Amino acid sequence: MKNEKTMLSYNPNYISVNHNTDTKSISDFQPRIWSSKQQLFHLLKIDEKKVDSNNQSVNYQHIKYKQDQKICLSGTPCSNLFVVYSGFLKTSWSDAYGNEKVLGFPMRGEILGLDGLNDYEYKNDVVAISDVELIIIPNKINNIHDPEDSHLINKLLNIFSKELVNTQKIEYIIGSLPAEARVAKFLLSLGQKYAQLGYSDNSYNLKMTRNDIGSYLGLTLETVSRTLSEFNKAGIVTVDQKSIQINDLETLKRLRRTTPIRSRKLSA
Amino acid sequence: MKNEKTMLSYNPNYISVNHNTDTKSISDFQPRIWSSKQQLFHLLKIDEKKVDSNNQSVNYQHIKYKQDQKICLSGTPCSNLFVVYSGFLKTSWSDAYGNEKVLGFPMRGEILGLDGLNDYEYKNDVVAISDVELIIIPNKINNIHDPEDSHLINKLLNIFSKELVNTQKIEYIIGSLPAEARVAKFLLSLGQKYAQLGYSDNSYNLKMTRNDIGSYLGLTLETVSRTLSEFNKAGIVTVDQKSIQINDLETLKRLRRTTPIRSRKLSA
DNA sequence: CGGCCCGTTGATATGACTCAAATAAGGTGG
DNA sequence: CCACCTTATTTGAGTCATATCAACGGGCCG
Numbered sequence: 001m002k003n004e005k006t007m008l009s010y011n012p013n014y015i016s017v018n019h020n021t022d023t024k025s026i027s028d029f030q031p032r033i034w035s036s037k038q039q040l041f042h043l044l045k046i047d048e049k050k051v052d053s054n055n056q057s058v059n060y061q062h063i064k065y066k067q068d069q070k071i072c073l074s075g076t077p078c079s080n081l082f083v084v085y086s087g088f089l090k091t092s093w094s095d096a097y098g099n100e101k102v103l104g105f106p107m108r109g110e111i112l113g114l115d116g117l118n119d120y121e122y123k124n125d126v127v128a129i130s131d132v133e134l135i136i137i138p139n140k141i142n143n144i145h146d147p148e149d150s151h152l153i154n155k156l157l158n159i160f161s162k163e164l165v166n167t168q169k170i171e172y173i174i175g176s177l178p179a180e181a182r183v184a185k186f187l188l189s190l191g192q193k194y195a196q197l198g199y200s201d202n203s204y205n206l207k208m209t210r211n212d213i214g215s216y217l218g219l220t221l222e223t224v225s226r227t228l229s230e231f232n233k234a235g236i237v238t239v240d241q242k243s244i245q246i247n248d249l250e251t252l253k254r255l256r257r258t259t260p261i262r263s264r265k266l267s268a
Numbered sequence: 269m270k271n272e273k274t275m276l277s278y279n280p281n282y283i284s285v286n287h288n289t290d291t292k293s294i295s296d297f298q299p300r301i302w303s304s305k306q307q308l309f310h311l312l313k314i315d316e317k318k319v320d321s322n323n324q325s326v327n328y329q330h331i332k333y334k335q336d337q338k339i340c341l342s343g344t345p346c347s348n349l350f351v352v353y354s355g356f357l358k359t360s361w362s363d364a365y366g367n368e369k370v371l372g373f374p375m376r377g378e379i380l381g382l383d384g385l386n387d388y389e390y391k392n393d394v395v396a397i398s399d400v401e402l403i404i405i406p407n408k409i410n411n412i413h414d415p416e417d418s419h420l421i422n423k424l425l426n427i428f429s430k431e432l433v434n435t436q437k438i439e440y441i442i443g444s445l446p447a448e449a450r451v452a453k454f455l456l457s458l459g460q461k462y463a464q465l466g467y468s469d470n471s472y473n474l475k476m477t478r479n480d481i482g483s484y485l486g487l488t489l490e491t492v493s494r495t496l497s498e499f500n501k502a503g504i505v506t507v508d509q510k511s512i513q514i515n516d517l518e519t520l521k522r523l524r525r526t527t528p529i530r531s532r533k534l535s536a
Numbered sequence: 537c538g539g540c541c542c543g544t545t546g547a548t549a550t551g552a553c554t555c556a557a558a559t560a561a562g563g564t565g566g
Numbered sequence: 567c568c569a570c571c572t573t574a575t576t577t578g579a580g581t582c583a584t585a586t587c588a589a590c591g592g593g594c595c596g
Contacts, residue, residue, distance in 0.1 A: 093436055097524070101440040115436070117429035124436070153421065160428040161385035167435040168361055168383070168392070172369040174443040175486025179584070210543065218443025220585060225544055241543075256365070447552070477574065491552060493576055509561085509575080542593085549586070560575070566568090 033062040035085070035135050043083055043109050043135070046155045060135045065128045071112070072126040078116025080136050084108050087132025088207040091124045092215070102215040103167075105129070105190075105208060108197055111159055113139075129207050174218040177256060182217040183227040184255040187237065191246060202246035301330040303353070303403050311351055311377050311403070314423045328403045333396045339380070340394040346384025348404050352376050355400025356475040359392045360483070370483040371435075373397075373458075373476060376465055379427055381407075397475050442486040445524060450485040451495040452523040455505065459514060470514035 035043075037058050062085060065071055071082070074094065084106050091103045091112070103124060106112060112134070115123040120139075137152075173185050195201035206213075210221040210228075217224070231237040236252055238245040246252060303311075305326050330353060333339055339350070342362065352374050359371045359380070371392060374380060380402070383391040388407075405420075441453050463469035474481075478489040478496075485492070499505040504520055506513040514520060 093440060095440070095524075099444065101436075101444055103436050103439065114429055115433050118426045118433065123433045153425075156425065157421075157428070158386045160425070160432065161382055164428065164432055164435060165383050165386065165391045167432060167439065168369075168371050171371065171435065171439050171442060172361060172363070174439060175483075176367060176369055209541090215443075221543080222545085222586085223584060226584095229544075256363075478576095479574080488553060489575080490554085490577085493574095494552095497576075537596105539596090540594085542591105544589105544591080546589085547587085550583100551585085552581105552583085554579105554581075556578085556580105558576085558578105560573100562571100562573080564569100564571080566570100 033133075034059040035062065036060075040083065040135055040137075041151070041155075043085070044111075044155055044159070045109070046151055060137060062133055062135055064131070064133045066131050067128055069128050070125065071128060071132075071134070072116075072122045072124065074123055074125050076122055078113055078120045078122050079139050080113060081139060082112040082134040082136060084110050084112065085133040085135050087128060088130040089132060090127045090129050090208060090212060092127070093124055100125075100215060102208075102212050104216070105212075107193055111156075111163075114160060114163060129212075179217075179219055179223050179227050180230070181255045182219065183213075183224060183231070184252045186213060186217060187244060187246060188249075188252060190244075202249065204244055206242045206244060301401075302327040303330065304328075308351060308403055308405075309419070309423075311353070312379075312423055312427070313377070314419055328405060330401055330403055332399070332401045334399050335396055337396050338393065339396060339400075339402070340384075340390045340392065342391055342393050344390055346381060346388045346390050347407050348381060349407060350380040350402040350404060352378050352380065353401040353403050355396060356398040357400060358395045358397050358476060358480060360395070361392055368393075368483060370476075370480050372484070373480075375461055379424075379431075382428060382431060397480075447485075447487055447491050447495050448498070449523045450487065451481075451492060451499070452520045454481060454485060455512060455514060456517075456520060458512075470517065472512055474510040474512060 037060070040060050063082075065087075071089070072078075086108055089106045089112070091106060093101050093103055095101075106126075112126055113122065117139075173182055177185070190204065190206075191201035194204045208216075210224045213219075214221045214224045219227075228237070228239045231252075232239040236246075236248045238247060305328070308328050331350075333355075339357070340346075354376055357374045357380070359374060361369050361371055363369075374394075380394055381390065385407075441450055445453070458472065458474075459469035462472050476484075478492045481487075482489040482492045487495075496505070496507045499520075500507040504514075504516045506515060
């Protein structure tokens with residue numbers, strides 16, 4: 001476990017590591033990076049026509065975290081929202097007995113911290129599973145009399161609604177689908193997210209462990225591993241450790257309640 | 269199946285049936301009922317000190333639905349939010365193949381329609397499982413420049429956050445807990461909701477079927493029935509059809525990943 | 537080199553599903 | 567008011583999918 005910098009110990013003058021280089025020994029001072037409101041809105045896909053071009057003085061600060069650093073901890077005060085600028089993260093939830101349930105794997109353009117907007121205490125844990133760069137949205141959302149903020153608030157309602165429906169879909173996947181379909185839907189949804197960022201939707205690297213995938217899907221890591229191996233043997237997906245190559249998108253999409261791959265292999 | 273009145277066919281001059289009488293043959297014109305902003309805010313637990321007492325001219329219309337009527341349909345335009353004034357409902361989600369997944373059982377004080385605030389199309393189905401009365405919040409949320417609405421918008425963000433976290437908890441329950449613990453948590457959470465409305469938290473009637481409970485918890489109706497029977501035999505809960513009486517709250521709370529009741533009964 | 541984490545695979549156990557039948561409850565029409 | 571039909575619920579027997587337990591190999595790091 002590396003040194004952990006949580007929300008609470010956040011220091012605006014922290015020393016950040018250039019996340020574009022793999023040589024982890026190099027660490028140097030960087031000028032603090034800022035995004036304009038326009039850049040932020042573009043990342044959040046807020047219609048730019050709506051945004052007043054005047055009053056562009058408001059800028060949003062960036063913050064970098066290294067792999068395995070904790071970003072939010074359940075129970076700590078929620079003073080910011082974050083928008084993912086780059087990198088990959090994992091959100092999770094732990095019950096009183098320490099059992100962890102992975103809730104999602106946020107990527108560029110997604111928002112962190114919505115779980116804290118009820119009583120202004122984060123409910124989720126957030127961990128960087130790669131080096132990440134976030135944009136800080138200071139949580140002065142209570143004060144929405146400033147019409148400048150109205151676009152952001154409206155977008156926040158949209159995002160909330162989308163997140164809610166998405167969580168409901170996952171509820172359905174976990175509660176109603178067999179292991180094969182769950183893993184299939186997971187691979188497909190990851191592909192979609194990569195596609196939105198301009199990457200390939202059928203060839204990518206998993207950033208998370210089998211254990212994380214299992215926790216996310218309500219399965220054990222062994223079942224995830226076995227299911228991936230089945231897909232690999234059946235030729236639907238080429239799996240090599242973290243590397244995923246989807247060969248037969250249609251079969252993967254078709255998997256739901258029907259006969260498992262295993263029986264199909266036997267009959268073939 | 270009774271005649272179904274959906275959102276789309278909503279007529280402001282509809283004839284409502286008095287839901288307080290059991291004599292179903294009596295139906296009569298009623299004056300339309302309205303709630304003041306203050307009444308609505310009280311129902312939503314919005315701090316009343318914050319609410320300006322002037323401009324009380326804005327009122328919110330009520331609408332009544334009879335048992336089994338559909339209130340929202342997935343895919344229809346979202347023009348309103350609703351706040352439950354009385355009665356019991358069921359929200360669900362159906363995939364392309366008609367498989368229904370129950371998402372929740374809203375009661376008095378809860379909000380309906382948040383699923384429609386992304387692209388202004390409802391994503392959930394909502395059905396009345398008793399006669400219900402709802403308060404309509406017209407969806408002009410885009411226009412938040414009116415400071416009168418700012419309290420509502422802020423509360424909406426709080427509610428959204430709470431809903432999101434609650435859905436995440438259910439995700440954990442479905443994905444990680446055995447059947448007994450799922451049913452136990454369901455009974456406990458229902459009790460809590462009843463308690464908040466001023467009813468008993470350990471003695472109540474289920475409004476939904478075993479099938480609905482099963483769908484909600486990711487179980488079959490048989491498993492729900494068996495689990496309730498086990499609780500009944502073990503004396504933890506007295507179950508008689510829809511009637512629930514929780515006798516041993518502590519044991520119910522303690523149920524999670526540990527040995528099932530069955531083994532405990534054998535060892536006793 | 538040794539320890540740790542991650543992933544794979546096998547053998548076995550078991551919890552929950554499926555299929556099936558019987559009972560109970562509720563609503564409808566004669 | 568009763569007969570009938572439909573829906574909801576209970577319970578049993580058997581099966582299956584997934585969890586559990588366990589062993590092994592590989593990569594990474596100290």
